[in-house]
Amino acid sequence: MSHQLAIEHDVIGVGFGPSNLALAIALNECAKRSRLKCTPLFVEKQPHFTWHGGMLLPGSDMQISFLKDLVSLRDPTSPFTFVNYLHKRGRLLDFINCRTFYPSRVEFNDYLQWVASHFKSQAAYGETIVAVEPVTAGQTVTSLRVHSRSLAGGETVRLARNLVVAVGGQPYVPQVFAKATDDRRLLHSSRYLDLIERVVPRGRSVRVAVVGGGQSATEVTVDLHGRCPEAHIDLIFRGHALKPSDSSPFVNEIFNPDYTDFVYAQPAERRDAIVRNFRNTNYAVVDADLLDQLYRLLYQQRVGGDTRVMLRPRSEISNVDAGPDGIEIGVIDKFRGENRRSTYDVVVLATGYDRDTPHGFLEPIRRYIRDAALDRNYRLVTNPAFRPQIHLQGYSESSHGLSDTLLSVIAVRSQEIAESLLSTISRRELIA
Ligand SMILES: Cc1cc2nc3c(=O)[nH]c(=O)nc-3n(C[C@H](O)[C@H](O)[C@H](O)COP(=O)(O)OP(=O)(O)OC[C@H]3O[C@@H](n4cnc5c(N)ncnc54)[C@H](O)[C@@H]3O)c2cc1C
Ligand SMILES: NC(=O)c1ccc[n+]([C@@H]2O[C@H](COP(=O)([O-])OP(=O)(O)OC[C@H]3O[C@@H](n4cnc5c(N)ncnc54)[C@H](OP(=O)(O)O)[C@@H]3O)[C@@H](O)[C@H]2O)c1
Incomplete structure (x- = not known):
């Protein structure tokens, strides 16, 4: 077993798909802006970054505009826009001549891999998170011990102050x-x-x-x-x-970031009705x-x-x-x-994906989780004596709306989570 307990990561991300990749960018930006030092690590079970590799079919296209990339809705001037990717690859003009908002899935995967290559030092590939345990001081849980298993079967243990789970759906x-x-x-x-x-x-x-x-x-x-x-x-x-699928313009407004606030503000039965009503968008x-x-x-x-x-x-x-x-x-x-x-x-x-919670690897800390529902910042509600923040991406369709499992609000959601996480770091620095 390999122990890396000496470093306590501010954040460990479980999974490094588009959701946590967007978070890597947002954390980096937010930390720079607020002059805080933040050390995230993203643990990904695949040996390298791939976006639904088993379905990267030669003829398949994106089902969302390229403008809903990892950053543009939050900051179109970011270096990680799809447009900058095209520019760096020397294909901007040719892409314009294709006259489309919907690149091929193969090209979007290449864009995501290009972004991921900028965050190599923050990623551990080929490791599956298998258990998250509490680290306690008296009655208080101060941080998390995160166990992962490599493809060869070796185990690594790391410490994390906070966790962001973005593991996608299970077949x-x-x-x-x-x-x-x-x-x-x-x-x-x-x-x-x-x-x-x-x-x-x-x-x-x-x-x-x-x-x-x-x-x-x-x-x-x-x-x-x-x-x-x-x-x-x-x-x-x-x-x-x-x-x-209904992708007509008025209906498509349900995927706007402000619609998340609208859905979240509704009582549970109305949220359910909204999700049911627009199911045929997805x-x-x-x-x-x-x-x-x-x-x-x-x-x-x-x-x-x-x-x-x-x-x-x-x-x-x-x-x-x-x-x-x-x-x-x-x-x-x-x-x-x-x-x-x-x-x-x-x-x-081709029977779709399941999104059951809580995740098996959270079992050792389950007793601290007060409610499976997430707060507006996608954070699990835990006991007061549980200090780490645990955020979930892609697991709150019933409370935050249909955009939750898609790329639609990723740019904005990642900033909301990054700000929530960085507030814990700034609180800690103030205390220190
Ligand atoms: C074929 C296909 C095409 C799609 N196309 C679109 C589209 O065009 N537009 C759109 O908006 N949405 C699309 N979607 C929806 C899709 O959910 C999102 O595009 C996006 O992949 C969500 O990102 P994510 O990071 O939350 O999840 P994922 O992309 O599923 O990434 C999760 C990552 O976590 C890793 N992981 C899982 N468990 C563990 C663990 N225990 N430890 C470590 N790592 C782990 C996985 O290997 C994976 O890399 C598509 C979905 C599919 C299946
Ligand atoms: N090019 C792309 O961008 C692309 C490509 C593929 C997928 N995606 C996205 O990936 C997500 C998932 O799409 P998906 O097509 O994989 O899944 P899906 O939309 O959830 O569809 C699953 C299908 O399986 C059927 N099914 C489920 N249980 C069944 C059972 N017990 N017996 C028979 N049929 C059953 C469902 O039928 P019922 O309706 O009868 O329940 C449904 O038709 C969507 O967001 C989609 O847009 C995107």
Whole structure:
């Protein structure tokens, strides 16, 4: 076990995706402005910075304007804007000529990696945070002991005065697939690019089921059609039709930073109603351009008398059996009163993500957490004798609104959290 207890980090960030990357920038800026010294460290389980690498599909685009990058909404003059990234890469004029607000996901990942390269000294890659324990002086918790495990299995222990958890969602596997989770023929869309070439051998006819009716399911279906000319693909979903995401301008105002204040100020049942009402901006919906692309693809199939891609709407999956000949999926169409069973060589679950709290690694400090709900600054409400601040990013959709799991308010949220964290440092310096 490696101990690094000598240094007490002002902040340890769990995960180094866009949320904590934006925080790294904001902390750096805020600390400079208020002339405070702040030593954050961001611990990331992947060996290097990648933004949803398993879904970096060649044809996929951003679903948000590049102006909603890590900083622009807070400070368009920051060196970490997407526009400055383009300038530094020598592509500003060419990007302008593309006449789009929506860069490819591959390019946005490159932008994020470029930003992350400026914060190398504040990042520890290839380590998973596994436990956070209290460090006590009498009845008071003064700091946190943070345990991480490396890819090779070694453990590191560090001290932190504060914690910011931004670990994203966990791939969601529906209960009906529980028995097959260890089967290598079953994969979640989050690992699609990592595993697909391994499970779909080139040049062999394969039957693939894609489960889900959202953006991931549709992107995977279109990608598979182009990538694996021998694949027969069933897109299995519960709805009557694939539906477009609402990205119209008035509705899009729910993703403005000030809408967070509006949602937060509402009582719980009204917040729930707002989130439910605007669910079709984000969940189980598909970008309209991609729907057109899939529709044209299906139409061309019909012209050629082909049936390689089949949509299976109104399909409730009733049972799943993994056997030597493949994974058998039974579905019920309640509207037609039909049952169908089909066997697949590969099943891709594009069934979205879970965001359950509290996180397992917070279990050792759970007794100090008074309420799972977060305050307006995304901070866990803890007992008075618990001094460290713990902030969560991406885990308060029910209290802060639908922008919480997205990039929409990242530039502003990171500043709010940075200011809250730096207030503890300035208090400490005043006492010292
Ligand atoms: C395929 C895909 C495309 C998307 N496209 C868009 C888009 O175009 N626009 C938009 O607004 N939103 C999009 N989203 C939503 C997405 O949630 C946000 O873009 C963004 O990734 C949120 O950033 P995050 O840092 O909170 O979480 P994540 O990006 O999920 O990052 C979390 C990080 O924490 C790490 N981690 C997890 N557990 C641990 C641990 N125990 N210890 C250490 N590290 C850990 C993970 O490896 C990961 O790097 C997309 C989501 C997906 C799945
Ligand atoms: N290019 C991009 O920018 C891009 C690409 C991919 C994803 N994303 C983003 O990533 C986020 C997640 O999108 P996603 O498509 O992965 O997930 P999602 O929108 O949550 O969709 C999950 C789908 O799985 C289905 N599902 C869930 N449980 C099921 C079950 N038990 N049986 C059958 N179907 C089930 C849901 O169906 P029901 O509706 O019937 O519950 C839904 O259609 C969104 O924010 C999306 O915009 C962005």
